Amino acid sequence: MRKKVLKFGGTSVGSIERIVYAANIVKKEHSEGNQIIVVVSAMSGKTNELISQSNSISKKFNKRELDVLLSSGEQVTSSLMAGALNDMGVKSKSWMSWQIPIITTGEHTNARIENINVEKINAYLSAGGVAVIPGFQGVSKSGEINTIGRGGSDATAVAIAKIFNTDSCEIYTDVDGVYSTDPNKIPVAKKIDKISYEEMLELSSLGAKVMQSSAVQTAMMHDIPLQVRSTFTERQGTEISNQENIDYTKIVTGVAYSKDDAKITLIGVQDKPGVAANIFEPLGKNQINIDMVIQNVSSDGKTTDLTFTIKRNDFKKTIDALNSNKNIKFKNLNHTEKVSKISVVGAGMVTTPGVTFRMFRALADENINILAISTSEIKISVIINENDTLRAVKKLHTTFDLD
Numbered sequence: 001m002r003k004k005v006l007k008f009g010g011t012s013v014g015s016i017e018r019i020v021y022a023a024n025i026v027k028k029e030h031s032e033g034n035q036i037i038v039v040v041s042a043m044s045g046k047t048n049e050l051i052s053q054s055n056s057i058s059k060k061f062n063k064r065e066l067d068v069l070l071s072s073g074e075q076v077t078s079s080l081m082a083g084a085l086n087d088m089g090v091k092s093k094s095w096m097s098w099q100i101p102i103i104t105t106g107e108h109t110n111a112r113i114e115n116i117n118v119e120k121i122n123a124y125l126s127a128g129g130v131a132v133i134p135g136f137q138g139v140s141k142s143g144e145i146n147t148i149g150r151g152g153s154d155a156t157a158v159a160i161a162k163i164f165n166t167d168s169c170e171i172y173t174d175v176d177g178v179y180s181t182d183p184n185k186i187p188v189a190k191k192i193d194k195i196s197y198e199e200m201l202e203l204s205s206l207g208a209k210v211m212q213s214s215a216v217q218t219a220m221m222h223d224i225p226l227q228v229r230s231t232f233t234e235r236q237g238t239e240i241s242n243q244e245n246i247d248y249t250k251i252v253t254g255v256a257y258s259k260d261d262a263k264i265t266l267i268g269v270q271d272k273p274g275v276a277a278n279i280f281e282p283l284g285k286n287q288i289n290i291d292m293v294i295q296n297v298s299s300d301g302k303t304t305d306l307t308f309t310i311k312r313n314d315f316k317k318t319i320d321a322l323n324s325n326k327n328i329k330f331k332n333l334n335h336t337e338k339v340s341k342i343s344v345v346g347a348g349m350v351t352t353p354g355v356t357f358r359m360f361r362a363l364a365d366e367n368i369n370i371l372a373i374s375t376s377e378i379k380i381s382v383i384i385n386e387n388d389t390l391r392a393v394k395k396l397h398t399t400f401d402l403d
Contacts (some may be wrong), residue, residue: 002167003125004029007039007135007157011174012231013077014044022172022231023084026130030090035125037160038132040081041153042073063108067137067147070109071097074134074153082132092130095121097138097145102156104138104146110287111146113138113159121164133160151212158215162222169219169226170237171211176230177238178203178210180402181255181393188403192253193236196243199253199345202379206343207258216240243347251355252346252400257393259340261291262315263371263383264308266322268331271304278327279306286321288314291341292374292383303331307372309383312337339371340389343381344396350377362399368392 006029008022030036050069054061078094085092100120104111121131135153138146148155154171161169175183176191178200183189195203197220204213210228219226219240229237269275280290294307310318315337322333349355359380363370368391372383384392397403 001033001035003035003037003164005037005039005157005161005164005166005169007153007169007171008041008081008231009153009171009173010041010044010046012172013040013081016080018231019077019080020084023081023088023090025172025231026081026085027088027090030130036130037121037125037164037166038078038081038130039135039153039157039160040074040077040132041135043077046073046076047150064144067108067145070147071134071137071145074136078132078134082130085130085132090130091128092132093124094132094134097134098143100133102133102138102159104140104148106146108144109147109149111138111140111148113148113155116160116163118164149212149214151215154212154215155218158218158224158226161224162218169224171226171228172231173210173228174230174232175210176233176235177228178208178240178254180253181397182208182257185390186394186397188397190402192238194239194241194246195253196246196347197240198243198378199347200240202343202345202376203254203256206256206341206345206379206381208254208256211240246347248346248348250346250401251348251352252344252402253348254345255393255396255400255402256343256345257340257389259386259389260312261309261339261341261383262312262318262335262337263339264310264318264322265334266306266328266330266332267334268303268329269306270329271302275328276306278325279322282321282325283310283318286317288318288321292372292381294372309339309341309372338386339383340386340392341381341383342389342392342396343379344400345379346400347378349380356380358399359396362395363392366391366395368395 013019082092082094103115105114106112135156178192179189181189201216204211204216226240227237291309296305368388370382374381
């Protein structure tokens, strides 16, 4: 007997017909003698609908009430899934986060799972039942409902796999695995059979939407193998595991892109110790995540220019924080929201020289200007003009033999 987590994303449960289809997968796994914990997302589009409804009342809708509102989407799906399973003759029960409970810590709309009580669920599994749990949410120690950020159902599934010590964690989506880039935009993209935690974490954080990055990070920290597969086909999916299990044949594993970045340049900043800290401290206090940072070499020893990138939805908050910061002085502030981040990712880059040159030469051949650069052992990212995004992705996909 094996204990498994099966997580179904929003598109996999996007209609009653799809919920029934997913329930048949659960029934098959359960009939093979496995103990099954199902984690579900809200039906596709439901969370956006609820956000729109809250915005129609107020653009500053109370965060506590927003958590109560948004958590309802997954609760509806979990009840429908349990109902479908019972109708098929499979003993099943939906559990709200406060009934288990799933204990969270942190602020509303961006909490973290701290612990999960296993007693009730394990007893139910031992009695032959399938437990269906809504993802994306938990309850604080004071009894408040918290959500854990967009894509949080992945994080719920991995946390359950860790705490319940399951044999596997399978992520069901509308695609049959992780691809070398977005197959909807680049039709020649190839499915990746095996990928390391490190590569998947980079791809997730850089724009690949198959899995939430914090879920991948948790899996990597606790060495929890993941399977990403399609709800609607029986094709083998993508295995996400540690690098020791992977035989690398390509230098670059994938090309990721995101179109939700913005670039800000402070011109004429004082060139002395402590200035960068004064710039970024209030941004950190405002929960603004900084990505790339570039500081030019001072030509006069007195002033320099500082460029950094942020998420586009933090743009106005960032500008307001900079303009109200009395601890820094600058001559001018330039900014643009029309940029994209393009990244090549691959563990094979660690031992292969010349990858940076090949990437930059490929973009130059397409007359694509690089606005900012960031690198790590297994990643090279550049900021370019948004209009050049798909042309850059296609060129890099070909350059690194991923077609």
